[in-house]
Amino acid sequence: MLIYERSRAGRQARAQYVSAKGLDGQIAEDLGEHLRQSEVGLPEVSELETVRHYTNLSAKNFAIDRQFYPLGSCTMKYNPRGAHQVASLPGFLNRHPLAPDANSQGYMACLFELQNYLKEVTGMQAVSLTPMAGAQGEFAGVAMIRAYHAKRGDVQRTEILVPEAAHGTNPATAVMCGFTVREIPVTNDGDVDLEALKAAVGPATAGLMMTNPSTCGVFERQVQAIAETVHDAGGLLYYDGANLNAILGQVRPGDMGFDVLHMNLHKTFATPHGGGGPGSGPVGVGPRLVPFLPTPMVGSSGGESPTYRWLDHKDCPDSIGRLSCFMGNAGILLRAYAYARLLGGEGLHRVGEYATLNANYMAKSLEQAGFTLAYPTRRATHEFIVSLSKEAKNQGVTAMDFAKRLLDYGFHAPTTYFPLLVPECLLIEPTETESKAEIDGFVSAMAQILEEARVEPERVTTAPHTLPISRLDDVKAARDLDLAFSEVAEG
């Protein structure tokens, strides 16, 4: 039932009325032709109805706080409540984004320190925190590559190279930045096809975007050769840091030869994903791109008790500019800062270790349970791929069927059908915050589903059976577009 279906004309939840009664006459005069004549169109429900409706809706979601959520490439790990609490302190929540610097020193201290931590973690020279998600970080990064070439008058570089396993945001970003995209194939081992890359680079190459570990769940071993190839051709290297969890404290993108990267704080730095956001996608750059970083950033006077101030286009005349009205997703930055402080350098290092331990253990356990790994000869990184081609062919039970059936077992499904190059694939990322017992539970559910697929496949192909709804008619959704409730259509 929709909140609108609970609405009754004339009902009022008056505790939220600020008693502006009696101003009505005046406002019509003040606004004249601007006065709204039509209904505002909101539901009219009581406070209890609101609370009950949305509490009950929330119960229909899977979430980290309720389920194991091994969604590959998404790093669904525990979001410490302590980080949420400190970011929610009234002093931070009530701070206006345009407050004078004198009233912003506490907040800016956190941001300045976070900039430094991210430099350390990535091996980059400078960091701007302002991008509001991974994709915006990518935009900032590729826009900086564009600005770099433009500044040098190197205007024929119109192409961005992207390995075929790349996340969809990579090619989409390149296009948003005015480039054309050329995809580079990946070998059977999950590495970039170096020969193909060599053939593709040239005077039109503005840069290459890649993640390492790749979305195949393996570490790109030839990364140094790739960097050399692109650099030699005059291009720059972009690192998609969405998978940073895998290598936190183990290897740094800056050391691998990347010129620019973004990070997903809502993944590696454990800020909650919120059912679709908000995120935060800071960018870090090597020496060549420092002048182009997006503004604002936080600068420090240095010294024992530093004072902080905003750096804007006056300080950074070559900056690609501003990416949001204010300063990105500030509250997410505070959470990430809190997370870094809770863990410290040593703790961040352990994240990479245990994320990798969990993934390798899980991969091996699934292999022992009879599943086919996409890259059986490789180490898993923080994630790995299982291919269900065999099961799809033999029992007619697809990766999607496994995914749906897992929901019945109380586990969120892994990422399905991504990367596109592995057929019937599940991309599985357990993260470091899950226990061995939880992983064992998942593996045994997978094994049971495999058994079900043998003895009663329709139990799997018609799953889920225990959730509020069964599989939805997506074709109807796109064909008979119903994007907003209308009482009339209901009648």
Place this chain on the structure above:
Amino acid sequence: MLIYERSRAGRQARAQYVSAKGLDGQIAEDLGEHLRQSEVGLPEVSELETVRHYTNLSAKNFAIDRQFYPLGSCTMKYNPRGAHQVASLPGFLNRHPLAPDANSQGYMACLFELQNYLKEVTGMQAVSLTPMAGAQGEFAGVAMIRAYHAKRGDVQRTEILVPEAAHGTNPATAVMCGFTVREIPVTNDGDVDLEALKAAVGPATAGLMMTNPSTCGVFERQVQAIAETVHDAGGLLYYDGANLNAILGQVRPGDMGFDVLHMNLHKTFATPHGGGGPGSGPVGVGPRLVPFLPTPMVGSSGGESPTYRWLDHKDCPDSIGRLSCFMGNAGILLRAYAYARLLGGEGLHRVGEYATLNANYMAKSLEQAGFTLAYPTRRATHEFIVSLSKEAKNQGVTAMDFAKRLLDYGFHAPTTYFPLLVPECLLIEPTETESKAEIDGFVSAMAQILEEARVEPERVTTAPHTLPISRLDDVKAARDLDLAFSEVAEG
């Protein structure tokens, strides 16, 4: 699965460690023979495991925020989140109970005003807020009656009279206060049997405890005659204010002739019930009992900007004394104060009106749906009783079966088998915060169950079917007492 079953020896959720490492040696020396030698015995789980375990446990509860909860005599209405928020302000949460008066003026202002509001609502002369629940309020009230007679040297008054419909806390309280209990019958109309009362009173009568409206869900019409009878015999009248919601702003216990009462703020004043508490049970008294009120209370200097101070036994030498280490359930008092401010005098008045409207509408609707009201000729108050004797006899479907089957329909069950004098009864209290639509939904579920009882009674008698467990073996629970987990017993 129990949290202990998730525990693994040696696991540590270190974000909560306050780094007292290295002090261990010293402490053994400091404490000597006092040092604990045995295991502390707590579960060893990660923060995520704690969060997930208890989030998932919470999902197994019914609650106001999720379901209609028409539990008679319990007044399960909306608990405004705004009241919770203001009581949770750091300044209030961090205030130590023994903080100097100079650092307590904000808090004491709220309490002083609340004392006054409760006087107004009850028509009493003075109020003490310290009792921590209804039962403790009853204790305070009856202890005051005892102190009153004792002070007058009237020591032969050893008996407290209680109508048979009374809540169990009433006789239990009388006994705790050193009295014997005599029960007074109730007529078929739900009123006290006035003749029986007249026969029962005498020189041994210390007082009478009653609720009005009674737990039969009707207003005791002879209340003035009852008061006269008891007063004439030298006894005092105690009002069990657990049902105050019914008459808020409509009629005041003080005006009915009561000498002392308690209120359940966790009912009438909408403070959340917390799965079993905390509550708060302030007491109010007429002129004769003022000197005996429990301490502490808040006194005011009066005037334009008053200062407040604690009144204790020095100010109130005849007080029955202190009822808790500090000042009762302070946080609940703040919530009740907030609630009173949100509603104001007019809003509190409306509570009584709409609680009564809802109950009468629901009673009439159920009657029209074929149910038998216990007191069909009477107005319902804020609650009313349905008797299922007929259904129990004809279909073998009891009040308990209806209660359990309602859970499957997504409604919490009404109170069952209370008061004891009505067979197969459901005591139903919708409260004012529920909408007509919700009530209609409940009535139609009841009607459907009635139909089920006719066509497939076992569907009802084996309910619930949709909850995490079915009916429990209570006999085994009491016989094979298992009150704490033990790993050994599991093995």
Place this chain on the structure above:
Amino acid sequence: MPFIPHTPLDQQQMLEVIGAPDIEALFDEIPKGLRAEKLNQIPAGISEMALGQMMNRRARQDEVDLCFLGAGAYNHHIPAAIWDLVARGEFMTAYTPYQAEASQGTLQLIYEFQTMISRLTAMEVANASVYDGATALAEAMLMAVRANKRNRSKRILVAGNIHPQYLETCRTIVKPQGLTLDVLDYDPRTGRVDLDSDRVQDAAALAVSYPNFFGGLDPVDRLTDIASAAGALVIGVVNPTALALLKPPGHWGENGADIVVGEGQPLGIPMASGGPYLGLMCCKKQIVRQMPGRIIGRTVDQRNRPGYTLTLQAREQHIRRGKATSNICTNQGLLVTAATLYLSLMGNEGLRQVALQSHAGLKNLVGQATAIPGVQARFEGPVFHEQVLELPVLAEVVVRKMAERGIVPGFDLGVVDAGLDHCLLVNVTETKTGEDIDAFISCLNAVIQSEMSPC
């Protein structure tokens, strides 16, 4: 109408079904002369926003920079996860779990709580809470009198170093049933009590506090053995945080304490002006049927799945009415939730570190304070996280002057005992940093200097 969902149309339709002309008619059974006037002494309703603004002002008004008060309420760190979860509607807005099938969340949680508390105290069983530590002690006294089969006395021997407000509460609650409280003086040098067998003869129970009100540790093994030998039950009043380091009452002496109570507030519950808190209560299994309060038991459902339910209800008022073990009904359910989460998050080592760090902080403070001329520890012997300082000036003056500078230094013992009017009861928890303690010391120093200086 805040929180009332009725539209005019709803109201009209409902009155039609009832067959009443208006809402007023629904009150026609109330004698006319009794109908109330408007509630004029209660101000008009305000918006949630206005309420928030006013309450914010009042809350701010009461804030202090640092507070070293203990005396029964302790300022421990509360992990963020706790109240985020406790405040979930499913916990906060549920009733007492009468319908077990619809309350397994709360019921299982209480069973886990009972397990945690009984292990922490080394007792066999724990209940689901009573109101607070003080009423828990009063209930324990009443219970002891009921449970003591060797001895029908109504005299309770109480250590004189128990929290004085516990003692007052017990007086209020146990007097009407004819119990007498016989207070054992404490040794003025150590602040501790001792006992000889004569004194305990013919007493129903002995109640001792561990730590005692002064933070000191009484000889509980000895006291337990002497009392037990004389046929008295032993009631221990404990601080649950302290038990991470101290000998649990179940292991006192030969046979352990019989009943254990305590204030659960240190376990994740804010000080909040004194409540709501959490009365802990445990006992030996053989006397569980005399225990008041709710008890959860594990059993099975019709399909043999484990489940949790209220059990031994024949002790309770709603079943036994006048014959119940107590009149308690509503208790401190939500605080049980908080304490359970706290103990789960801390685990053995976390709780131990809280206790250790608190203890270390107190030692630091006392060490520095006693270096101030004229300041000394009032009592000898081991303590846990709280101690009495004797000052060269009135404690009342020190409290007032330090509070004016934003530091509440502790509890002025002159309030409860004129003979201790130069004594300050000081508590340190893990929340106090080295700088906090230094600030305390320099403020104390300054106040003492200014009070002692001539003229």
Place this chain on the structure above:
Amino acid sequence: MPFIPHTPLDQQQMLEVIGAPDIEALFDEIPKGLRAEKLNQIPAGISEMALGQMMNRRARQDEVDLCFLGAGAYNHHIPAAIWDLVARGEFMTAYTPYQAEASQGTLQLIYEFQTMISRLTAMEVANASVYDGATALAEAMLMAVRANKRNRSKRILVAGNIHPQYLETCRTIVKPQGLTLDVLDYDPRTGRVDLDSDRVQDAAALAVSYPNFFGGLDPVDRLTDIASAAGALVIGVVNPTALALLKPPGHWGENGADIVVGEGQPLGIPMASGGPYLGLMCCKKQIVRQMPGRIIGRTVDQRNRPGYTLTLQAREQHIRRGKATSNICTNQGLLVTAATLYLSLMGNEGLRQVALQSHAGLKNLVGQATAIPGVQARFEGPVFHEQVLELPVLAEVVVRKMAERGIVPGFDLGVVDAGLDHCLLVNVTETKTGEDIDAFISCLNAVIQSEMSPC
């Protein structure tokens, strides 16, 4: 190991299964020379308690008594229920709802949000959010260029009284795709823009802000009609609170706006230093396939029960990669939750009262302020809850001096336009009481006096 649950035994067993001697071995595919040193520039981990103490200090440090800043972020009252519910793990710790069956909570909520926003704006469809108001406008420009079938131009006409930081953001984002922004000057007397048909010829779209950056109300009907007639799409940038009182963009002129964007922050989202906020985005149904961002549709499941799902995914990067309408992936989901709860709690009348009371407060403030000699309203004409005051002294000085006294009086327009360096943009919301406004006035008065006084 904070947040890592592995015991030594777990670790050993896991390595055995893997067949690796230690964790280090799992990184053996990384070229040796690349392995990182320790993260020495990051301080050692601290406890949640220590973190809380430090962050509390920092948060307190930034507090002011009163703040009259608006300029794109507005300090409205946020009902208590909102963040209690938003912070539920089920909302806060879920991912994007890719698995519809396990995400009906979030999906239905977004569908309700789309309904609320499309009704509030009187537009046919709304999406599930983009990052913030400024990026929403940038996306709208890109969308307009894609969607405008009558006109293949890449020139966007932008009202010069739009938020200057929106303009900057748009420049950054749309420039790489070759769009040009053609800024329409505003009338220096009214602060409003006007348009003649010539100027709009051959423009892909016109973007106007309602209210504009100065709080004023442009002639949106006229602007819409002229732009539409010339074949340009109309992009409205709106404040959702204002729409409780103002003509919704769907009803502007003959045909209404084509694309509507706005900052959703006023709808229950704290100011929080500028984010996370909520970019609102709506359009006419005929161009929905050009809209970026997630869109939820209602459909049915296999048993014909209604259900909600991500739809029109062929617009998005994960399906269309380089051909997507935008690269956006993660958006502002949790803020959608907050805004939906806000709109549900307020209802029509609640939102209207917020808008009315804000407006009334501004009038009160401006009325009193312009009674101070030398202070006047900078622009003529109707406004909504924000206005420009021209002062007899530099705005920068007034802001600094008033902030020192705890009142941040507004935004110094000199920062964005040297010609407005005596101008202060002042906002009032319903949270400001009469006393707050009086405090503003007397502080402003005092500062002006002291600055104007000779020597």
